[in-house]
Amino acid sequence: MHPPYAVRAMDGRELRGRAAISGLGMSEMGRVYTRDARDFAAEAIRRAVEDAGLRKEQIDGLLVNPGVTPLGAMGGVGLQNDLGLANLRLLASMNVGGATANVMVQYAAMSVIHGLANHVVCVFADAPLRTSAGGGGGAAYAGMGRSVRPSGMAGLYTTFGVFGVNAHYALATRRHMAMYGTTSDQLGVIAVAERAWAQKSPLAEHREAMTLGDYRASRWVVEPLHLLDCCLVSNGGVAVVVSRAEEAADLAQPPAYILGMGQGHPGDFRRKGWDVETETGAPIARERAFSMAGATLADIDVLQLYDCYTYTVLVTLEDYGFCKKGEGGPFVADGKLGPGGSLPTNTGGGQLSGYYMWGMTPLSEGVIQVRGQGGERQVAKHDVVLVTGNGGILDHHSALILGREA
């Protein structure tokens, strides 16, 4: 339960539709071992700028999200130098976990609207799968609490073996199951729906068929999470270019207009009265994003929801009000998120089956859908797309509402 949230008098409507995503570029992704994170970033940027029909001299802003790669290896200046970006008026590295992609786009959008820059590149790149020989796919994300010589209060996580992000999302998922009766099969339906979408996407890493039986049979990672509740881990990079709306309209691609933007950071106050596992920052982000866009849930044609775990999709649907709190399980059980369903969600297979580029996974597929470039997986009505980001253990939430028209 969060304390009352004071709504500002302004609703942000003056920002609606005044910036757009004008370019999208994706490097090779997945088990690609020939590039480091900075080179993935450079390749994604090259493709995004070319996609927009811009020249590198026109890029005057660069926002960088380095994933788990240390800033020293992936800072903005190194990338700037690699690409010879000599006209930057805006440069920063940002990190609020998986919420960062949308957050970078928000600062970029405000910058181009208010004249701080003209064309801002936002890039995520990472190479957590260091070598083909080294460790399992999630090794880079399993480090939390793993110290051999633990110290301080944080050392308790080591004493009790609470390692990695999986453990924390398992605790959150268990809480939702116990409070609301959510079942493993209901989560499995989300994984199956996303796999069905992935089978239609040439970008997806996992395109083999998957049934609910396969989900049930997949090994435990941390109960109550099966392997197929968890996202992939991928090497690669994705970049977008954010431009003023009127300029984007004259560039090479159909603009993805930014109709609404919002963030919510509820804080991780682990004590009585705070349901940090089952209530996210989404309601705070939603309020601002939808009031800015002048939109309601009924206006949303396609959803791209951050899906580090199946549970993240379920709790996000609840926190946007697509169903009541606690009813996410029954809500998704009829398969409405999958192909042919009434609420097409994560149409590229998401992070569960598509590719794991943090918040760039939902954002990139959102741009593809708004443009109508989804090929076999394109949703027929694609005027308005909701894109969400989630960082940490449900610590950060970010929202973008993208529109085919301003």
Added chain:
Amino acid sequence: MTTTPLPVPEADDESREFYDGARRHQLMLMRCRSCGAWRLPSRPRCPDCWSTETEWVRASGRGVLHSFGIMHQKLHPAFADRTPYQFAVVELAEGPRIVSQVVGVAEDELRLEMPLQAVFDDVSDDATVVRFGPRRS
């Protein structure tokens, strides 16, 4: 059950009272002298009133099960021969939540919000681990 010792943390300035208390079989928590809020992890500043005036006070040791998981990944040498294992978050009566493990309850009988009481396991001459067992009342 197992011979590999648990990785017991080394105390630092902000946790020494907690670990010393555990050795005395007392659950010690930090409390704000200004507003009285209990806090964990122990940090120099109260997040409620921003005061840095603190005291360590013995807590009741009573709590309820907030959530738990069963770890199947082998991610640390000390746990290689005890995986899978259960870990838990316990909400203390004073308010803060602490990471721990529930003992004395079968895995399929674990229920969230079940009443628990701190138990102290002297794992070596100079280290005690705080776990939680069932509480009758």
